[in-house]
Amino acid sequence: MTKELDWKNLGFSYIKTDYRFISHYKDGQWDKGELTRDNRLHIAEGSTALHYGQQCFEGMKAYRTADGSINLFRPYENARRMKKSCDRLLMESYPEEQFVEAVKQVVRANEKWVPPYGTGASLYIRPFMIGVGDNIGVKPADEYIFSVFAMPVGSYFKGGLKASNFIVSPYDRAAPRGTGAAKVGGNYAASLLPGKEAKERSFSDAVYLDPETHSKIEEVGAANFFGITHDDVFITPKSPSILPSITKYSLLWLAENRLNLKAEEGDVYIDDLDQFKEAGACGTAAVIAPIGGLQVEEDFHVFYSETEVGPITKRLYNELVGIQFGDIEAPEGWIEKV
Structure with a gap:
């Protein structure tokens, strides 16, 4: 699949890559999380994310360098910003160190999807959190899902650096x-x-x-x-x-x-x-x-x-x-x- 991609002409659209990270908060603690190939979430019909908008997300990128290594740009800032979003919505924030490690796991597991150096493309990373569980009243959820997925992208606005x-x-x-x-x-x-x-x-x-x-x-x-x-x-x-x-x-x-x-x-x-x-x-x-x-x-x-x-x-x-x-x-x- 990756060989068929026109790396220099990627748009900004969803592409299913191989792995994503998922962790669950239940009974007052986060589990250790895991990588999965499944890109579908199975959640309760009473999930607060569906009814009361109790959810937040982040956007970040990984970049292939000239020597073939991979850079993340200021990932701890994303971790801190997500914590602030969680605090605003009374969600159980994901620990910052574990956030960055989860992002790294997803990038490593999808390394073949990181666009080659010189194409101008990058690997877009989407961490997100949703309130889940059997709820109906307007109050914070007792359970949450934190997940990270990624895909190669080009420019968000057509034409790249163009007025x-x-x-x-x-x-x-x-x-x-x-x-x-x-x-x-x-x-x-x-x-x-x-x-x-x-x-x-x-x-x-x-x-x-x-x-x-x-x-x-x-x-x-x-x-x-x-x-x-x-x-x-x-x-x-x-x-x-x-x-x-x-x-x-x-x-x-x-x-x-x-x-x-x-x-x-x-x-x-x-x-x-x-x-x-x-x-x-x-x-x-x-x-x-x-x-x-x-x-x-x-x-x-x-x-x-x-x-x-x-x-x-x-x-x-x-x-x-x-x-x-x-x-x-x-x-x-x-x-x-x-």
Whole structure:
């Protein structure tokens, strides 16, 4: 099967690989977990994940390097973020060390699915947790399933590092003091309709404003927003209802420490788009998706270009991807070998 894959032209879609990891929480403790070939879950009809949305997930990648080894990019950050999501939904969090070890087991067991170096593709890894068991009342489950599966992927947005257009959505992604900062399915379910409407109008995705005032950019449907000002300041929105993107915080560090830019989290007012010469969306799946133009009601704002990628965005992309694939020296603790 892997020989038939066109590694350089992979999309972002499900591919059943050989193994996944699964562990069960019951009677107050997690079992040791195991690898399985079965990609189907058998759960109780009263599972809280089905009725009350008690579930969360993570997204991360493994990268084949030039010497044939495999890199994980900041996996402990994913483990910590999943713990925060679990805490928000009163789920029993999976221990961080065991989380990283489970991810490594899945990558090792599916090593032949890790795309070759030089193809630009990677192995996308999806850890997730769901509340299960015989429940019916609105309360936390007593049992949980933690699982990790993986598949080879290419770019999330078609064309890879290529400028595309986005549209500001009239919908809210999350409530002001809701679950926006947790990586839970409900946030994504809420984004499906706005995303569909954006794509029907030939935009790559929707951009969401803050739910309280609708005056500031918060997130893109599948990623975080960033902008680069005319005086070379790298800015990403700051808000308690934004998912704390590992890619975003990595870019903040790289912008300041590798590109010598001023980097900050702050307010990005929708009426002040003229301050930015470049803009983009960033995340594990998207990596960096340059925003060529942004439709704001009846106005269309172009940043660097509708078709060309800005030079700072390109440098950030090359620095980040170079670190992930092992071509550029990583900051201490960012790369974990499998």
